[in-house]
Amino acid sequence: MNTPQEPTETQRNFFQDVHEVVRLIPPGRVSTYGAIAHYLGARHGARMVGYALIAAVPARGLAQVPAQRVVNRNGLLTGRHHFSTPTAMQEALETEGVQVIDDQVQDFKNVFWDPARELL
DNA sequence: GTGTTGACCCCCC
DNA sequence: AGGGGGGCCAACA
Numbered sequence: 001m002n003t004p005q006e007p008t009e010t011q012r013n014f015f016q017d018v019h020e021v022v023r024l025i026p027p028g029r030v031s032t033y034g035a036i037a038h039y040l041g042a043r044h045g046a047r048m049v050g051y052a053l054i055a056a057v058p059a060r061g062l063a064q065v066p067a068q069r070v071v072n073r074n075g076l077l078t079g080r081h082h083f084s085t086p087t088a089m090q091e092a093l094e095t096e097g098v099q100v101i102d103d104q105v106q107d108f109k110n111v112f113w114d115p116a117r118e119l120l
Numbered sequence: 121g122t123g124t125t126g127a128c129c130c131c132c133c
Numbered sequence: 134a135g136g137g138g139g140g141c142c143a144a145c146a
Contacts, residue, residue, distance in 0.1 A: 028130065032128095032129095033128055033129080034125075034128070034129055034130090037128085037129085042124080042129090044128070044129095045128065046127095046128040046129055047127090047128045047129080048128090049127085049128080050126075050127035050128065051126075051127080051128060054127070055124095057129085070127075071127085072127075072128065072129090073128075078127045078128080079127030080127085081127080082127055083127095089127095096131065
């Protein structure tokens, strides 16, 4: 009978939603995929969040989304390899005031910014 | 159309 | 306390 013409969440504004949250990340702070996913409902898993950032890379000329402020749960710059340069992410974070050593965010616990906790 | 990987995280042993 | 496996949805080959 009725055919499910309803688009999937990804087809919806999920990508744009992630971009908006990442854009709200204040300078000098970093967020995590799980935190963002959890803020959005944690239904698609953190993996999709990272995928959404791929489409948000400023190198593509799309919306300026500070994807460099998004790191993994370990505070490691997992997505540095996806940037224009392997050091672009680290350079950007250090410019923001975030100290990064060996692709690892120092004092990650302090610079960690949780949208569902502070943004609310 | 099927199979595999992926900017990951959580649960179980 | 540490280690291993499964899960989530989507895009690419």
